[in-house]
Each structure stands twice: as C-alpha cells, then as structure tokens.
Amino acid sequence: MSRSQLAAEGHTVVITEREPGLHALRVEPRLAIGQTCYLAATDQGNLLFDVPPFIDDEAVSAIRELGGIAAIAPSHPHMFGMQLAWSAAFDDAPVYVCEADSEWVQRHGPAMTYFDADATPLPEILLRRVGGHFPGSAIALWPGHDGHGVMLSGDSIGPVARSGWVTFMRSFPNYLPLSGAVVRRIAASVADLDFDRMYGNFGQTIPAGAYDAVQSSADRYARWLSGEFDHLT
Incomplete structure (x- = not known):
C-alpha cells in the first residue's frame, strides 16, 4: 500500500513524551506490528531507535521541532521497512x-552503516548487538x-505485565521461546x-530497577527451561 493510500486511510504518527x-512514536490507526519507536535526545543530536512504518510532512515537521534526527538505528529486521x-x-x-x-536489508543507499558488536551513532548513545530475536538484534543505551x-x-528484551520482570522470545506473536543458554548469553551481553x-x-x-530485572528474569527463564521446576507443572 502506498504512502498516499495510508494517509487517505487516516494514518498519522503520534508523538508523546515518555520522559x-x-x-x-507510534502510527495510528495501528500499522505493521504496532511498534513503538523512540526519539532520544542528546547534546549532539537525536537518535531515532526503530522506525515508524509511515511518514508524512506533519511528522517530519514535529520531529524537526524536537531537534530532528541525527542517526537512525533499527533494533532488528522487522523495523527496516521505512528506514x-x-x-x-x-x-x-x-x-x-x-x-x-544485513541479508534482510531490501533497500540500499549511502546512508546505510553496518556494525558488528557495538556502535556509537552519537557520542552519548551506545548500540549493542545482543542477538536472540534475530542474530543481529540490538539494544540502545x-x-x-x-x-x-x-x-x-x-x-x-521485553518488559512484561508483572512489574520488574522481562522476557525473551524468538517470536513474540508465535510464543516461540529461546533456549536457556541464549537467554543467559543475552543477559551477559x-x-x-x-x-x-x-x-x-x-x-x-520498567521505570526503575531494569538492570536487576534483566539478570533475575534471565536466570528464572533459563531455570524453568532446564526442567528444574517440572514438578510444579
């Protein structure tokens, strides 16, 4: 579906301050997987982490008022579409x-920059490959x-309904888990x-205590997958 068709259906980018x-940034009505993307501000410019699946002049103007975009980082291939x-x-x-x-990239251009393990798209922001969901899945700090x-x-790493806990999945829509070894590797990374x-x-x-949430949740996840708690099922 073209951008003009999406606009005609009323799609727009909604921008809200989280802190x-x-x-x-999210698109309404819901589009693609309904992802929430983030614009993180630094003194050297803003990072767009993950990419809304729709763009229009109003969204561009609104983001320019917030300082624009100095770098873009999709966390994994499901976010590549409009980058x-x-x-x-x-x-x-x-x-x-x-x-x-990189094999998942369908559109190439001079703006594309590839990294292996860590990258610093802006001096105050770190990208790190953690894998799991995709081999190159990355987080931003x-x-x-x-x-x-x-x-x-x-x-x-996905915050869950219970406060202070996270989960790890190969496929969230299909409830396909990762192995305990991979989850421990993500936590260690x-x-x-x-x-x-x-x-x-x-x-x-997770408004506070996120570091401990990752480490505790990874340990719990791996122990459940090991069969340690099978007697409770």
Whole structure:
C-alpha cells in the first residue's frame, strides 16, 4: 500500500513524551506490528531507535521541532521497512544496521552503516548487538535525563505485565521461546552496562530497577527451561 493510500486511510504518527528528552512514536490507526519507536535526545543530536512504518510532512515537521534526527538505528529486521525514507527526510541521517542482519536489508543507499558488536551513532548513545530475536538484534543505551541510564530494548528484551520482570522470545506473536543458554548469553551481553529504566518495542516500561530485572528474569527463564521446576507443572 502506498504512502498516499495510508494517509487517505487516516494514518498519522503520534508523538508523546515518555520522559524529558525521550519521545515515543507510534502510527495510528495501528500499522505493521504496532511498534513503538523512540526519539532520544542528546547534546549532539537525536537518535531515532526503530522506525515508524509511515511518514508524512506533519511528522517530519514535529520531529524537526524536537531537534530532528541525527542517526537512525533499527533494533532488528522487522523495523527496516521505512528506514531510508526517514533518513532522506533528515538530510540522509546515517542508518545503523547490525552486519549479522544485513541479508534482510531490501533497500540500499549511502546512508546505510553496518556494525558488528557495538556502535556509537552519537557520542552519548551506545548500540549493542545482543542477538536472540534475530542474530543481529540490538539494544540502545541512552544516558537519560538524569544520567541513570535507559535501555531501549526493541524486541530483544521485553518488559512484561508483572512489574520488574522481562522476557525473551524468538517470536513474540508465535510464543516461540529461546533456549536457556541464549537467554543467559543475552543477559551477559548487557551485564557491563549501567541502566535503571527500560522501554520496550510495544510501549512497555520498567521505570526503575531494569538492570536487576534483566539478570533475575534471565536466570528464572533459563531455570524453568532446564526442567528444574517440572514438578510444579
């Protein structure tokens, strides 16, 4: 479906502040998987983490008022769709994609920038490959307005309904889990990072204690998959 057709159906990008310096972007009515994307502000420019599946002049103007986009980072291939369109709207802002997922890129251009394990699209923001959902699935670490650290987790680590816990899935729509070994690997890959809050791909939030939530949840997940608690089922 073309952009003009989507606009005719009333689609628009809704932008809301989640905390000082961090705005959530989502398309209404719901489009694609209904993802929530994030615009994280730094003194050196803004990062768009994950990409809305729709763009129009109103959204571009609204984001320009917030400081524009200096870099774009999709967390995994399900977020690739409109990345070059958003890049073009902001002076060909570089698009950071993990090399491990490069085979999924359908549109190529000079804005595409590939990284292996870590990347710093802006001086205050770290991208890290954690894998799991896709081999190149990545998270972003942003200092936050208070310097306590915020993880933008994409689909790699998902806050759940119970406060203070997260989960890890190969496929969320199909409830396909990851192995205990992979989950422990994901938790270990972020163990050296400092973060207190987390924002997930569908608007879920851990407002405090996110670091401990990741480590505790990974341990619980792996132990359940090991059969340790089969006697409770």
